[in-house]
Amino acid sequence: MLVVPGSYAGQPLARTIVAGWDGSVPALRAIGAALPLLVAADTVRLALVNPEREAGLHGDEPGADTAAYLARHGVRVEVVVERTAAAPGRALLDIAERASLLVSGAYGHSRYRELLLGGVTRTLLERAQLPVLLAH
Secondary structure: OEEOOOOOOOOOOOOEEEEEOOOOHHHHHHHHHHHHHHHHOOEEEEEEEOHHHHHHHOOOOOOHHHHHHHHHOOOOEEEEEEOOOOOHHHHHHHHOOOOOEEEEEOOOOOHHHHHHHOOHHHHHHHHOOOOEEEEO
16 A cells, blocks of 8 residues: 655655565565565665564574565665664654655554554554555
């Protein structure tokens, strides 16, 4: 799903794209769905927020396998690892501040947990000032 804020009057989607990566199936689906846009982008930043918290989902070098996959498809990619005390959704929006599109997996947790505690998806839907491509 592509969500575009009503106030958005920005730039073409293929300039700078930030892709959130946490090793989850929804994140993998989002990157797969966005692949044609990622290939056309000037720059793709593969963003990982506190990857050590999800150590079982990453290899020895978080993001390296996904960056290699994207590079094999012709994507000009750089890995950005953000270690922060901020909530992951907020950190992802900070990384994407000057981007033209944010790609992210959606609802990686149960709906009950999202409802009670919030989550990255809710933060992105409520606060994003740029288009967001979400996949579950």
